[in-house]
Amino acid sequence: MSRIPSTQALRALECFARHGTVWAAADELNLTRSAVSHQLRLLERDLGFTLFNRVGTRIELTPRGRAYAGDVRGALSAIAGSAARNAGHGLSGTLTISCTPGFAAFWLAPRIGAFRSICPDVDIRIVTPRRLDDVSNPAADLFIAFGSGKMQGVEVELLQQVEFAPLISPSLANRLGGLESAQDVLRADLLHLDDNTDWRRWLQAAGLPTEAAEKGPVFSDMNLVYAATIAGQGVSMGDVIIGNAAMEAGQLIRVGDVRIASPDAYYMCTPPQKADLAPALAFRQWIMAALPRRTR
CATH class of the missing domain: 1.10.10.10 (Winged helix-like DNA-binding domain superfamily/Winged helix DNA-binding domain)
Known part of the structure; x- marks a missing residue:
């Protein structure tokens, strides 16, 4: 044609x-x-x-x-990158960030004002993908993805490693008469994201029977897991990075001292054709400074 x-x-x-x-x-x-x-x-x-x-x-x-x-995806991404470069004029224009739902809701959204205070003329648009490691949206200038780090077609940089630990609402802890040891979590429903893998790994690390991971509701989105946890519906295996805000606000407390390291991590992923966008560079510098120290 x-x-x-x-x-x-x-x-x-x-x-x-x-x-x-x-x-x-x-x-x-x-x-x-x-x-x-x-x-x-x-x-x-x-x-x-x-x-x-x-x-x-x-x-x-x-x-x-x-x-x-x-x-077509490559062509649309190149067009979007060209438009952003020509419309940006330094630290202005629009910056579209694709971010995992949990990180967006519990870490990025409460802090986005700090970036806006540095770059007030940059219009931020935050979108969430259906898969945590999805870096395919051609409209996005940056991706904050969760996975193995083997994302294709983008420049990949570690943002933050992740540890998981049991989180519970103070109200549920009070109803259960307090939670003093790792074994006490077995007195509550266990809340799961997608499957019971994380809970099985934690129970094994805590020296508890892994069969206990079979009980409790399963959710498809971390926002739902945290909503159920805060509402006192059970104990979740929480990402301590994005759970910190809820813990600092007194909405959640961590149970015991046993943590497990996730095989996956949060990564900053940048399409090559958008790597030199001034707003993207400014956002990268800001988030690297705002996150806890990265260890790998």
Whole structure:
């Protein structure tokens, strides 16, 4: 084809490729599902090759469709980076940060005013991905991701290692008559994020039966885990970095002295085409100074 497809159609494809469903793409783009489906059909027609396989009522990308979506993601990221560089004029413009939900809610959001006081002309936009290690959003200038550090297509720098420890609300601790030892956590429901792996590791480190990790509700989002913990619904295996604010406010207390080191960590990830953005550089310098000392 000779003409360039519409930007809206390309954004619909890139978003669908990241999320895998039309409804999730529609939610991010603030469009109806039918509008996203229409854009995808038009794009496939205009390109002249098959982007999708139809499997019942679902659609999925063909290998050629995945390759094209990857090229589109790179192009959209380059366009966004160019726009930010030309609109920034030093320490002004817009800085979009993709950040894990828990870190965004419990660490970054309460402190963002400190960065704003340093760079008052930089407009901050914080978005949260569906996966903690997702660094694929082309609209983001920086990513604060949680994972192994093996993120592809971005420059990766360690922000902070993580330790986990049991956290409980003072109200629940009082109802249970106090919690003085690691074994006391077994008197409450255990709250889980995604699965019981962290609790099993902690129970083993504490010399307690790992079968106890089988009980308690499971949540898909750390915000939900912390909300349930603060509401006194059980004991969570808390990230002590983002749990510090709640502990300092008296909303949560740590149980015992046993901690476990996470195999994953928080990383600052920067798309190469946006590495020289002045607002991004300023934010990196600020957050590196604001976080506790990094040890690896």
